[in-house]
Amino acid sequence: MYVHVWKHQNPKRDGPVENGAVTEIDGRVILNTRSYQPLAGSDDQLAYLADNVGDHLASAVSNVVDGARNYDMGVHYRGLSAKAIKDLETQFRTRMNQTLNELDTMARAMPAAEDGPYRFRAGGYFFDDVDTKEKKDDP
Numbered sequence: 001m002y003v004h005v006w007k008h009q010n011p012k013r014d015g016p017v018e019n020g021a022v023t024e025i026d027g028r029v030i031l032n033t034r035s036y037q038p039l040a041g042s043d044d045q046l047a048y049l050a051d052n053v054g055d056h057l058a059s060a061v062s063n064v065v066d067g068a069r070n071y072d073m074g075v076h077y078r079g080l081s082a083k084a085i086k087d088l089e090t091q092f093r094t095r096m097n098q099t100l101n102e103l104d105t106m107a108r109a110m111p112a113a114e115d116g117p118y119r120f121r122a123g124g125y126f127f128d129d130v131d132t133k134e135k136k137d138d139p
Contacts, residue, residue, distance in 0.1 A: 034104065055121045085128045096124040 021036045022029045038044035059070035080088075103122055 052121065052123065056123075082130050085130050089126050089128065092124070092126045096126075100124075 021033050022031055024030075038048060056072070059072040062068060062070040063072050100122065
């Protein structure tokens with residue numbers, strides 16, 4: 001399965017190509033591993049962050065202005081203990097990991113001959129404020 005990972009010039013692909021994480025054939029990047037994680041703070045990581053947040057925002061906006069064409073759902077609670085948050089996060093991470101691995105396996109099994117113009121991105125996030133301190137001047 002072909003995976004478009006970068007839209008940038010070759011210097012940003014050199015590291016993953018050199019370490020064997022990806023192979024480049026005819027301008028396409030093929031992922032050789034289950035996943036590739038750019039170095040923390042690298043240009044690749046920042047580019048991925050920008051793309052990922054942009055797609056997530058587009059999905060969220062579609063819920064408001066486009067009849068929820070893209071999927072963006074969440075659950076929100078207040079007044080929970082730190083232990084409750086930890087338990088919920090453990091459950092979320094376990095289930096999200098299962099779901100993403102299943103999607104990855106399905107996508108990898110699709111015929112490589114399918115070279116359509118479309119892409120998808122699926123993921124999840126879990127946010128809590130356990131380790132933050134409230135500021136008195138916060139609204």
